Amino acid sequence: MSSPLSADDEDIFARLQQRADPKVLNEQQQAVDERVRAIYQKAQTRLGELLDQNSTLPCTISSVEVHGARNTRRGFLERIFDPLLSSNQDRPYTLSEALREVSARADKLNRFDIFQQPVSVYLDQSEVDGSGIPSIKVHLSGKERSRVLLKTGTDLGNAEGSAYGNLLWRNVFGGAENLNLNASLGTRTRSAYQATFDTPVLSNPDLRLELGGIASATQKSWASHEEVLRGGWSKFRWASPSGQQHEFGYNGFWRQMTGLAENASPTVRADAGDSVKSSVFHSWTKDRRDSPLLPSRGYYAKMFNEVAGWGPLKGDVSFWKSEIETQAAVPIPIPGIKGDSGISLTTGFRAGLLYPLGLDSDSKPQLSRTNDRFLLGGPTDVRGFRLCGLGPHDGADAVGGDVYAAGSANLLFPLPRVGAEKPLRLQAFINGGRLLSLRTADKNAPTSGAEVQNAMASTVSELTNGLPSIAAGVGLVYAHPVARFELNFSLPLVLRKGEEGRKGLQFGIGINFLLAAMAQYYPQQQPYGVQSSAQNLQFYPSSYTSVSGHTTPSQASYGGFGGAPNPASQAYPVGGVGGGYGGFGSPSAGVSGRMGEQGGLRTGWLAAFGTEGYDGEPPLLEELGVNFEHIRTKTLTVLNPFARIDQHLMDDSDLYGALLYIVLYGTFLLLSGKVFYGYIYGVAVFGTVALHLILSLMSPALDTAPVPNAADPANYSPHHKPTMSDASAAGHFSATLTFPRSASVLGYCFLPLVLTSLVGILIPMDTLFGYLLTTAAVGWCTYSSSGMFCAVARMRGMRGLVAYPLALFYVVFGIMGIFSSRGSGTLAAKTGAA
Known part of the structure; x- marks a missing residue:
């Protein structure tokens, strides 16, 4: 009991x-x-301590076993581990030497990328041999990676849609060989097919042989043509003991410049048709950066040289191309902050030249072609300029240059509340560059070897004649594991005649910024021109006319379409077409700019912000559609919801103020300690679309009779009931309430919630005071927005009906503000989250 x-x-x-x-x-x-x-x-x-005490103890390695290598050849593994066995050594190991050698061989096996990381190493004692020296057995255990990887997908962006497929076959013959097949079809990159096969030589991961082939067709709108490319390459890659990377190989490509646009320039038409490039190349790279995409310390250097068409190489183009790239990054310590502050300064410089050579024994140099020259400018290159906007232009076409130099300096800061360990940075930058065509001292194209030598010296000296084209700006940088994303606001400060700057926002994706991939035709992994990989992702302007059709190579070489000749002077004279590059001669037609007192330069902040920057260009704010007076008027209307609302208040569909307020709302919530950007933008987009559809169907038809002005107190009241004739046309989409106007109203009326989120930084909102303040803000937003919608969409007498869905919209954001405020916990506890 x-x-x-x-x-x-x-x-x-x-x-x-x-x-x-x-x-x-x-x-x-x-x-x-x-x-x-x-x-x-x-x-x-x-x-x-045990290892230190026994580090000089002699030992031998009797055997090595690799477990899990089902698809790897025995002979391949023997080349790696046979030198480790003591039977192949002149003397016994010491214990420290044995451990070091085993670790080195395991790391070597890891670098073939055929096993999942890491490969485990186990040591076991073997039987003591007749010499009495302890013996060790080595066991390595790993799991092989999947041999076949198939990936397909679609890309949509930058006014292009594409579908791609990638097949990777690892360890093809059991010796760490890789076969990579790529295919892409798109609207701009019409087709691209590539196959590469690479294999280690003598079971050495630092010495590899690669063979590849490619066939692609890419529309190059910046030069009004399409390039069809077919060919292949072979190359050896090896790494020195100090970590320097070398490549030596051969390229053979058949290029076609076809599909000329109707307004293609004479330079592009002269280069159209077939050409064959046969070349050998060598590249040297040394990378000591802590991160290739977002370095904070270290340096990088690369040199590339290519010789085409000289001696036994044949082909119909002959030149020597050389480029050099450097980058350095240093962290900036901040007093009072321990460890890495996340602030760093990065500088970069690159330069290159293309020296014409003669074919075979011909001493007459072959002048460079459009598809061999350097291009400069763009969001992933020299920011603040249009894609290929720097250098020689023939009309609207960027025809490239033979000598260039470019440099940049970037100051990177971590975002508040994000931290230095996150790959997200604010940046302030300044960059610039010059790209020149090869010209003699009297601005003519060279026609002999001696003239080429003199022209090269004259062109290189011209690089330092005056300021280069320069741009500065600020932006956001995100270093994704695959690529680097940048969103920048840029301002050209110095712009030379005939070059194309770009004021405002630029978005770019790429592996290196300013340190772009070398101008060579063999790609590393993805097909030539394919945009599914960060290595080939570029954002091209869409201001050029589309390609109107294809021509045969013979038609293209004679002008293709037979239209009126381009009045622009030709950048590279061919045959009987005279004239010189517009930068040194008369102005080219269709190219904005003027020749100033400083040799074609426009400098200074006043020129950057005002209408003096380009001929006929409006001021920067007008060009971007920013009107501070309109923003002020709409903001005051929200702050005073009881005032009469003008029905023409949203006629300009301004979105800058609306975007500013919603970004501020998310930023204040971030400073409160919670990241709600995804929820904010998702709810905002979905809610805006839904509310626009609902309110458009509720709005009356556009009546031809005079409509009372909502700004006139004697003639307009939002509570006035419509007549039956007014309401009979409801149920269709509004002719006055457009989607930009709906988004503008909803965004501007966010202002009360922005103020409450600002208060939430200082005090907790998960209290009775916070509930009352948020309720008042939601009511304020609802009352202001319902009044604006009734005025803009002329929904008289329907304010209460309009306010209901708007209140639901703003309540969601009010709840976000309560949950994200500093010290919140009461509401979370009541809902069971605590």
């Missing part, structure tokens, strides 16, 4: 039912973690 519970027993059960203090639990967990860490550190210290 059980005894009744005593008071002490009841007290025990009551204490067990009580919730533990989270602070106490956290302290207990920290104490356990510290104890485990101390035990681990003690064990590691003891192990290190």
Whole structure:
């Protein structure tokens, strides 16, 4: 028979039912973690002491076993591990030497990328041989990576849609060989097919042989043509013991410039048709950066040289091309901040030249073609300029240059509340460059070897004649593991005649910014021109006319379409067409700019912000559609919801103020300690679309009769009931309430919630005061927006009906503000989240 519970027993059960203090639990967990860490550190210290005490102890390695290598050849593994066996050594190892050699061989196996990381290493004692020296057996255990990887997808962006497929076959013959097949079809890159096969040589991951072939057709709108490319390459890649990377190989490509646009320039038409490039190349790279996409310390250097058509190489183009690239990054320490502050300064410089050579024994140099010259400018190159906007132009076509130099300086800052460990940075930058065509001292094209030599010296010296084209700006940088994303606001500060700057926002994706990939035709992985990989992603302007059709190579070489000749002077004279590059001669037709007192330069902040920047261009704010007076008027209307609302208030469909307020709302919530950007933008987009559809169907038809002005108190009231004739046309989409106007109204009326989110940075909103303040803000937003919608869409007498869906829209954002405020917890506890 059980005894009744005593008071002490009841007290025990009551204490067990009580919730533990989270602070106490956290302290207990920290104490356990510290104890485990101390035990681990003690064990590691003891192990290190044992190894130090026995580091000179002689030992041998009797055998090596690799477990899990089902598809890897035995002969391939023997080349890696046979030198490790003591039977192949002149003397026994010491223990420290044996451990170092085993670690080096395991790392070598890892670098073939055929096993999942990491490959585990186990050491076991073997039987002591007759010499009495201890013997070790080495066991390596790993799991092979999937041999076949098939990936398909679609890309939509930058006014192009494409579908791609990629097939990667690893360890084809059991010796770490790779076969990579790529295919892409798109609207701009019409087709691209590539196959590459690479294999290690002598089971060495630092020495590889690669063979590849490609067939592609790419529309190059910046030069009014389409290029069809077919060919292949072979190359050796090896790494020196100091980590320097080398490549040496051969390229053979058949190029066609076809599909000329109707307004293609004479330079492009002269180069149209077939050409064959046969070349050898070598590249050298040394990379000591801590991150290739967002470096904060270290340096990078690369040199590339290519010789085409010279001697036995044949082909119909002959030149020597050389480029050099450098980059350096240094962290900037901040007093009072321990460790890495996340602030860094990055500088970069690159330069190149293309030197014409003669074919075979012909001493007459072959002048460069459009598809061999350098191009400069763009969001992933020299920011603040249009794609290929720097250098020689013939009319609207960028025809490239033979000598260039470009440099940049970037100051990177971590975002507040994000931290230096995240790959997101604010940046301020300044960059610039010059791209010149090869010209003699009297601005003519060279016609002999001696003239080429003199022209090269004259062109190189011209690089330092005056300021280069320069742009500055600020932006956001995100270093994704695949590529680097940038959104920048750029301003050209110095712009030379005939070049194309770009004021305003630029978005770019790429592997290197200013350190772009070398101008060579063999790609590393993806097909030539394919945009499914970050290595080939570029954003091209869409201001050029589309290609109107294809021509045969013979038609293209004679002008293709037979239209009126381009009045622009030709950048590279061919045959009987005279004239010179517009930068040195008369102005080219269709190219904006003027020749100033400083040799074609326009400098200074006044020129950058005003109409003096380009001929006939409006001021920057007018060009971007920013009107501060309209923003002020709409903001005051929201702040005073009881004032009469003008029905023409949203006629300009201004979205800048609306976007500003919603970004500020998300930023203030971020400063409060919660990241709600995804929810904010998702709800905003979905809610705006839904509310626009609902309110458009509710709005009356556009009546031809005079409509009372909502700004006239005697003639307009939002509570006035419509007549039956007014309401009979409802149920269709509004002719006055467009989607930009709906988005503008909803965004401007966000202002009260922005103010409450600002208050939430300082005090917790998950209190009675916060509930009342948020409720008032939601009511304020609803009342202001319903009045604006009734005025803009002329929905008289329907304010209460309009306010209901608007209140639901703003309530969602009000709840976000309560949950994200500093010290919130009451509402979360009531909902069971605590």
